[in-house]
Amino acid sequence: MTNDVILRAIPHADPVFVxxxxxxxxxxxxxxxxxxxSLPGLHDLFLRKRNALQKGDAAGLREVVEAELAQLLKxxxxx
Amino acid sequence: MSERAAISSSPERRRGGxxxxxxxFFEKLSSPGAKWLAMALLxxxxxxxxxxxxxxxxxxxxxxxxxxxxxxxxxxxxxxxxIGPGVRLESKAWPPTHSLNSAMSRWREAQNYxxxxxxxxxxxxxxxxxxxxxxxxxxxxxxxxxxxxxxGDSVMAVSQGTLERPETTHKQELLQLLIExxxxxxxxxxxxxxxxxLRLNFWTERDLERTEKVACMLRPxxxxxxxxxxxxxxPTEKLEVALLSGSQIAARTEVMYSEEKDDQGRPAQAAxxxxxxxDDELTDTFLDLEKELLEREKExxxxxxxxxxxxxxxxxxxxxxxxxxxxxxxxxxxxxxxxEALVPHxxxxxxxxxxxxxxxxNREKKSMEFIAVVDHPPKKEI
Numbered sequence: 001m002t003n004d005v006i007l008r009a010i011p012h013a014d015p016v017f018v019x020x021x022x023x024x025x026x027x028x029x030x031x032x033x034x035x036x037x038s039l040p041g042l043h044d045l046f047l048r049k050r051n052a053l054q055k056g057d058a059a060g061l062r063e064v065v066e067a068e069l070a071q072l073l074k075x076x077x078x079x
Numbered sequence: 080m081s082e083r084a085a086i087s088s089s090p091e092r093r094r095g096g097x098x099x100x101x102x103x104f105f106e107k108l109s110s111p112g113a114k115w116l117a118m119a120l121l122x123x124x125x126x127x128x129x130x131x132x133x134x135x136x137x138x139x140x141x142x143x144x145x146x147x148x149x150x151x152x153x154x155x156x157x158x159x160x161x162i163g164p165g166v167r168l169e170s171k172a173w174p175p176t177h178s179l180n181s182a183m184s185r186w187r188e189a190q191n192y193x194x195x196x197x198x199x200x201x202x203x204x205x206x207x208x209x210x211x212x213x214x215x216x217x218x219x220x221x222x223x224x225x226x227x228x229x230x231g232d233s234v235m236a237v238s239q240g241t242l243e244r245p246e247t248t249h250k251q252e253l254l255q256l257l258i259e260x261x262x263x264x265x266x267x268x269x270x271x272x273x274x275x276x277l278r279l280n281f282w283t284e285r286d287l288e289r290t291e292k293v294a295c296m297l298r299p300x301x302x303x304x305x306x307x308x309x310x311x312x313x314p315t316e317k318l319e320v321a322l323l324s325g326s327q328i329a330a331r332t333e334v335m336y337s338e339e340k341d342d343q344g345r346p347a348q349a350a351x352x353x354x355x356x357x358d359d360e361l362t363d364t365f366l367d368l369e370k371e372l373l374e375r376e377k378e379x380x381x382x383x384x385x386x387x388x389x390x391x392x393x394x395x396x397x398x399x400x401x402x403x404x405x406x407x408x409x410x411x412x413x414x415x416x417x418x419e420a421l422v423p424h425x426x427x428x429x430x431x432x433x434x435x436x437x438x439x440x441n442r443e444k445k446s447m448e449f450i451a452v453v454d455h456p457p458k459k460e461i
Contacts, residue, residue, distance in 0.1 A: 020122050024115075031112025038116055046123045065101055068120055072104070076113040 001026060009039040017046050034075060041071055371402055 001021050006013055027035040045068055052060030105117045 017123065021119060024119055024122060027115045028111035031110065031115065034112045035115055038112075042116065042119060042123070045120070049124060069101060069104055072108065072113050072116055072120075075116055076108055076110045 005036060006039065009036055010043045013043055014047060017043055034078065038071065038075060045071070 003022050006018050006021050049064045108114050
């Protein structure tokens with residue numbers, strides 16, 4: 001995924017987030033649009049998870065993981 | 080049922096920690112978009128923190144340690160097998176769980192208790208090398224440090240129990256079970272040495288599903304070293320002295336509080352001590368039986384030519400079983416008295432805090448101590 005696509009979806013994305021996503025393979029063509037639409041949510045989850053991990057906040061991490069599962073389930077059912 | 084509720088009530092959710100369930104969930108994804116997103120989540124996660132931070136947080140999510148990538152269920156592995164820098168198993172002598180008595184097994188099954196056994200030791204040189212190299216320590220090591228192990232320690236046994244319904248009565252039963260479980264494992268282990276003293280650690284912890292998890296760990300206690308820093312060595316307030324009758328054991332129980340206060344003005348530590356006076360016969364019996372048992376077991380384990388079907392081998396095993404039976408019979412007197420005296424005092428002190436239990440035998444004074452120390456006890460009156 002190119003930096004351009006990521007930054008269009010999230011104009012002030014965290015540099016680490018952009019760096020990691022830019023090294024991942026391109027999303028499957030049939031799901032490309034949906035994945036791009038999910039990026040802001042993915043970015044938010046990344047920031048929350050990093051914050052919880054760095055603070056040693058197990059409860060916070062649990063909430064993030066629950067939110068991740070909900071987002072994935074939503075995507076899974078929409079395709 | 081909502082999507083979220085469907086996840087929450089799935090069998091995977093009930094069985095394991097949230098990260099374990101997430102793994103299962105990821106594996107079942109079928110849509111390409113969701114699969115890509117899951118991959119992205121894991122890639123981002125790997126860069127969100129150090130391994131140490133990850134282990135510390137996820138260890139708090141589940142005492143099983145599986146979700147952190149570490150495992151404590153490493154018992155019964157072969158001698159000398161390395162499980163990571165600084166951690167090496169040295170004994171294959173620990174009994175499998177089916178050797179515990181049937182009543183305990185039934186209780187375990189009914190309460191979804193999951194036991195773990197660990198034996199091994201930390202090699203300080205390997206630990207130092209790992210630290211020097213700057214490589215992250217493996218989750219197994221981090222977990223063990225969390226459980227109070229230090230480089231160079233000999234690990235005697237570890238038990239963990241999971242209790243799905245944290246009612247007080249069940250908690251009491253689980254505590255008793257875990258104490259018995261550990262003591263039973265120690266009795267059957269090659270490394271058992273009464274003279275070195277033993278230390279039993281307990282933890283209670285609630286996981287994400289608000290189930291109660293209790294873990295305990297037993298390890299040799301360096302003579303005198305641990306007690307100096309515990310409440311037992313500080314100023315005490317004696318609440319109760321009880322003598323337990325018995326032909327060979329005299330014991331008294333004391334509940335003590337440290338003078339040091341926490342930020343809410345409560346005693347920072349509480350300790351329950353069960354102290355025994357052992358007579359000469361019991362002390363000598365321990366020594367003699369232990370020595371003979373160790374010699375016979377060593378003879379069998381070091382033999383590489385014995386035919387397991389031969390009468391000679393069967394006779395040796397029978398001798399060992401008889402020695403064990405006699406030793407446990409004697410030791411059970413102490414164990415039963417310990418449980419009877421200790422647990423009622425311990426239960427009110429348990430919150431989400433750590434409880435450390437020490438069990439020491441002083442051969443010169445012919446006495447044995449069973450000491451439980453609790454940090455930040457929830458209340459002073461018991």
